[in-house]
Amino acid sequence: MAKYELREAALELLTRIGEQGGYSHVLLDQEMKKRSLSPKDGGLLTEIVYGTLQNKLKIDYQIAPNISKQKKLKPWVKWLLYMSVYQMLYLERVPDHAVIHEAAEIAKKRGHKGISGLVNGVLRNIQRNGVQDPSEIEDPAKKLSVETSHPQWLIHRWIDQYGFEVTKGICFQNLKHLPMSVRVQPLRISRDKAAAELAERGIQTENSEFSSQGLIITEGNILNDPLFKNGQLTVQDQSSMLVAEMMSLKPGQDVLDACSAPGGKTTHIAEKMEDQGTVYAYDLHKKKANLVNEKAKLLHLQSIETKQADSRLLSDVHEKESFDRILLDAPCSGLGVLRGKPDIKYHKKEEDIYALRGIQDDLLESLAPLLKVNGKIVYSTCTIDKHENMQAVQHFLEKHSEFEIDEEFHNELPAHLQNSQGWSEYGLQIFPQDWDTDGFFLTRMVKRKPSF
Template sequence: MSKYVLRETALDLLTRIGEQGGFSHVLLDREITKQELSRQDGALLTEIVYGTLQRRDLIDYYVQPFVAKQKKIKPWVRWLLYMSVYQMEFLERVPDHAIIHEAVEISKRRGHKGISSFTNGVLRSVQRKGLRSLDEIEEPVERLAIETSHPAWLVKRWMDQYGRSITEEMCRANMQHLPLSVRVQPLRISRLEAMEQLREDGFKVEESLLSPQGMVVSEGQLLKHSLFTEGKVTIQDQSSMLVAEMMDLEKGMTILDACSAPGGKTTHIAEKMEDEGEIVAYDLHVKKAKLVNKKAEQLQLTSIQASQADSRNLADLHEAASFDRILLDAPCSGLGVLRGKPDIKYHKQLEDVFSLRKIQDELLDRVAPLLKEGGKLVYSTCTVDRHENEEAVQHFLKQHPEFTVDHEFFNDLPEVTKGSKGQSDFGLQMFPQDFDTDGFFLTRLVKQSK
């Protein structure tokens, strides 16, 4: 793919994601597959799209002085400026004059002479005059919000919940690339064997400290490797791997995974039980439930049966006290996964946190009776908001005095997490800066015998 076509593709994706609410990771993966991009082209496209999205508000702050306040700019022109300034400021491989030339050519092709002259004028002014300093912003929340391109309401909320230091670290971590982590299917290959194969093939890979099945791949294109295509490894963030590790599983158990798609945790549970037992998995959407079954098939696991259902109504399908373990990986605001899905931070509002919490409360309340006495329930989210995490657990425990936090949970945590700032009486909050993972919360509750 020519660099010109690649940048036009980047502009198309940014406009769709930024203006129409498309999911960055979905659209990007689809485009790379459809275009059959080389490793190099795929990496550059990903860098431009994710980098521009991650720094959108900072780049807007940089661009503002060069655009007349009264001038209305078409969305695609604005994104063209953003991605061009991103490349000029944050990428070193391409010289500024080439970036400006390509931007002007794209604007000629898509617009008219006036737009191409405007694009050329703005970018040449940026090149000539340089970018304004963030020192102009005195208010701390506003400055951090713009510097790291997070909405001000979110920065303020995190500061109120966790203090300035953790918030600053979290915002800066969200600007960094999230390393790829994968999990081996241990019934088919050991982690040692997988690592040896990958290293022989030129990959840079290390053991995960959060799961004995996990590996972190920092160099190499895994999606085309036979280990992945043959279902011997599967992609999963390290924080997500911790869920099955903490479920205290045994072979032959009956497990409920109440919100299972796309199936990473479901299949991990099956692997931990050596595919001996019964895992009943549900998702609200038929297509997503099918994804879980497909992933199980890819990994050659037979103990999983995924179906469509609203897990708030599972009492209609299962008798009380049917399950040894329940996983509720609840729908949440997703504010922990901004490193890999940067568009989320621009689309979420504070009210989303509160409306999702209602669903989390309902799900916890409805699945609780399905757990056997002495059984254990793991509650997890991929967010970093206390209202959806510790406060949701506190509320549930008040409503269900037959449940307590399983304090063995804290002893069972991996050594690397011991003493974490995110540990509380109600579970473990993982921040993206802590272990180079997604932000994540999990806890384990036990149902007392009467």
């Protein structure tokens, strides 16, 4: 790559993500494809972008004392400082003097000599004065906010819901790398055979305890492996795999997946049904519905019917009591997946949680009549907020006496999850620190009598 090109690419991405609300995983993926980066350069770009986002508030704590409060920095200058300090604090293989020199040169190229001097001065001050220790902060919530780069409103919200120790566990776990896990397509290859083939090519795995189809990658790059490229396995977090496992599926059923994109759970449902029956997969956006279709084709699954629709209006499409099973993997705040999408914690606001809850309530309300008597509905989210999870389920059950929590749900969970700290009468809350997965909620309700 040309001189400074990789850092300039990182700066461009960070500015777009931080200031314009772009999604880190989407923009990074596009950038890698556009530039055809080598694995080494791609790894460094990913490290700088995700690492800077992951630790932004802690980095800001280092930068703030070195900039006059009156000084208004342009967004790109601020992000140049953030990514440079990240490299100085966390990337041992890049010497500080090289980081400072490169930052000053980029500043000169993008701005002028004055900006270059400011960037150089701030970074040299930090290098000279050493790192400020957040442990000196007296307020425990503020200290945790700085140490783990989570906004204070989020820290206070989790403390109110779960207490300080659980919150501390969530925040520190969110700074750790999330192990990649994959799901085998069992109609095409067994888990044991897949693991053996991968091992021959230097990719080491462990069996997941969440799904009989799951493998955790402990060493090697799965994304270039033939099994992945040929659709014999697909990337999916372990907690997400639990959804289809807990839907009590049988071949030949009619199943509705109301919010199906990008299709990981949809295709898992079809696999659990041995590709017999029909999975009706809907998504609000046509482009996202197409992603589900592409995933089904890649995995050689025929039983999935994909369409674009607002699932709140599906009673116009399907008769009452049409489905044996319904999955509502509801739109949510995403606060359980901050390890892979750290930008969420800065973009989300408390009012977003309440707005999303309105959509979750509407979806449950609209889908309830479509379930057969004695049918089962699984409600899941990738958030750890009680308002979107337990309280949403409680609210629904209070309004719908024909539904109850399926008493078999708890006993059908994998043994290690049955006594989890996140278990409640309304379902299972998985915290990221519990099993080194994404944070996730799921529950299963059964319909005992007709809807009126």
